[in-house]
Amino acid sequence: MPSGVRLAAAPLHLDPAESWDRATLESFQLAKLRTQLARLAQDSAYYAPLFRRLGWNAGELGSLADLSKLPFTTKSDYVRSIGPDAPFGQFMTVPQSEVLRMHFSSGTTSAPTPQFWTQQDLDRWGWMYARHSHAQGIGPDDIVQCMYSYTWFVGGLGATAGYQRLGAMVIPAGSQDTERQINTLFTYGSTVLCGTPSFITHLAEEVRKRGRDPASSTVRIVMMGGEPGASIPATRQRIEELWGARAYDAYGCLEFQPIAGECAAQAGLHLAEDFLYAEVVDAETRQAVPDGTPGVLVVTHLDKQAGPLVRWWTGDIVVRDSTPCTCGRTHARLLGGVRGRADDMLVIRGVNVFPSAVEELVRKSPGLGDEYQLVINASVYDAGGFMKSLHVRVEQSDASADADRLAAQLVHDIKQQLQVGAVVEVLPFGTLARSTHKAKRVVKED
Numbered sequence: 387m388p389s390g391v392r393l394a395a396a397p398l399h400l401d402p403a404e405s406w407d408r409a410t411l412e413s414f415q416l417a418k419l420r421t422q423l424a425r426l427a428q429d430s431a432y433y434a435p436l437f438r439r440l441g442w443n444a445g446e447l448g449s450l451a452d453l454s455k456l457p458f459t460t461k462s463d464y465v466r467s468i469g470p471d472a473p474f475g476q477f478m479t480v481p482q483s484e485v486l487r488m489h490f491s492s493g494t495t496s497a498p499t500p501q502f503w504t505q506q507d508l509d510r511w512g513w514m515y516a517r518h519s520h521a522q523g524i525g526p527d528d529i530v531q532c533m534y535s536y537t538w539f540v541g542g543l544g545a546t547a548g549y550q551r552l553g554a555m556v557i558p559a560g561s562q563d564t565e566r567q568i569n570t571l572f573t574y575g576s577t578v579l580c581g582t583p584s585f586i587t588h589l590a591e592e593v594r595k596r597g598r599d600p601a602s603s604t605v606r607i608v609m610m611g612g613e614p615g616a617s618i619p620a621t622r623q624r625i626e627e628l629w630g631a632r633a634y635d636a637y638g639c640l641e642f643q644p645i646a647g648e649c650a651a652q653a654g655l656h657l658a659e660d661f662l663y664a665e666v667v668d669a670e671t672r673q674a675v676p677d678g679t680p681g682v683l684v685v686t687h688l689d690k691q692a693g694p695l696v697r698w699w700t701g702d703i704v705v706r707d708s709t710p711c712t713c714g715r716t717h718a719r720l721l722g723g724v725r726g727r728a729d730d731m732l733v734i735r736g737v738n739v740f741p742s743a744v745e746e747l748v749r750k751s752p753g754l755g756d757e758y759q760l761v762i763n764a765s766v767y768d769a770g771g772f773m774k775s776l777h778v779r780v781e782q783s784d785a786s787a788d789a790d791r792l793a794a795q796l797v798h799d800i801k802q803q804l805q806v807g808a809v810v811e812v813l814p815f816g817t818l819a820r821s822t823h824k825a826k827r828v829v830k831e832d
């Protein structure tokens with residue numbers, strides 16, 4: 387069948403839930419939450435005693451706002467719960483015989499912790515991923531070279547299930563072996579690449595080193611997740627130019643797969659609001675903030691079966707917009723994706739600075755490469771122990787350029803845009819470590 391016929395027959399949105407009106411969506415969320423909380427009050431070794439201690443009855447959930455009467459669940463709560471009931475922990479709510487999959491966290495913030503999925507949970511995950519990919523125009527004619535990790539961590543397997551449900555062909559390439567990735571891409575004509583922004587950028591550099599232009603390859607869509615980047619305008623533009631492709635952002639974490647994905651309008655990431663209930667709260671006061679104000683994303687599973695979480699503190703800073711999107715989907719959007727980690731935020735002379743804000747400026751600077759580091763050492767603190775300035779390491783993309791002039795330009799841009807002082811070190815291209823998984827942007831040194 388010619389691809390045009392297939393496209394014409396394809397529904398605008400894969401799932402009617404994507405364009406439910408707000409009232410329908412919220413009554414669906416409330417009904418699901420009541421069922422889920424009643425189940426946890428009975429079956430959860432973690433939540434049942436907690437609800438009893440609080441004197442909280444699941445039947446009391448009169449509105450979605452009532453959920454805020456419950457405490458947050460944090461990563462350290464989860465880690466502590468594993469020990470007494472190892473290896474599944476106190477959050478597990480189904481017998482092991484119903485669990486089909488376990489993944490671990492990458493351990494960047496704490497000891498590796500497991501999460502579990504039943505058949506229903508895996509189906510839900512694959513379907514949500516399929517929905518987001520369909521919203522980006524991916525379909526049966528696509529060949530997806532999936533460069534997320536397939537071992538231990540979430541990423542590769544969930545994406546694969548989603549693409550396959552759309553009828554696309556998937557090459558589970560994983561996040562290593564640059565040479566083979568390039569050979570595969572050019573031999574089989576991959577049309578979609580997915581991976582972390584740092585690996586996707588690294589791959590383009592390697593293609594160029596071999597005398598080929600990534601922009602003239604068959605790649606038409608680049609799907610990125612695992613790090614902020616795809617939603618940072620300068621990074622997105624750079625990657626779109628490098629590959630001659632549309633670049634999209636996706637967001638999920640180990641505990642919630644997926645949280646949000648971008649549509650073809652590239653106007654923020656649509657939250658999967660029929661899969662999770664989302665709150666955005668102030669990092670300090672922990673009270674809800676209005677749309678448009680940055681805050682920490684807090685999410686609750688509506689119907690996850692294996693180890694569901696209530697008011698999960700993601701630690702990710704987002705800005706929500708609940709106004710309708712031009713694509714017709716009604717689920718709220720996270721503008722600019724994940725802005726940063728609440729715990730990565732640097733406070734300099736009272737100004738909050740996220741690594742992603744510095745990234746935007748580095749990647750906009752002509753003459754600088756894509757890599758950068760924010761160095762935390764004694765020189766960035768004043769006598770009182772407060773941060774007084776940034777220390778940024780970057781690379782020059784053109785060896786003949788004047789490094790002092792490049793440094794001065796970036797110092798000027800940081801002062802102008804972020805209102806903080808900075809020391810900038812310009813290094814030869816290729817000096818900073820390249821990451822194939824998650825780039826480490828804040829580096830602590832003595």
Ligand SMILES: [Zn+2]
Nearest residue numbers: 649651711713
């Ligand atoms: Zn949209």
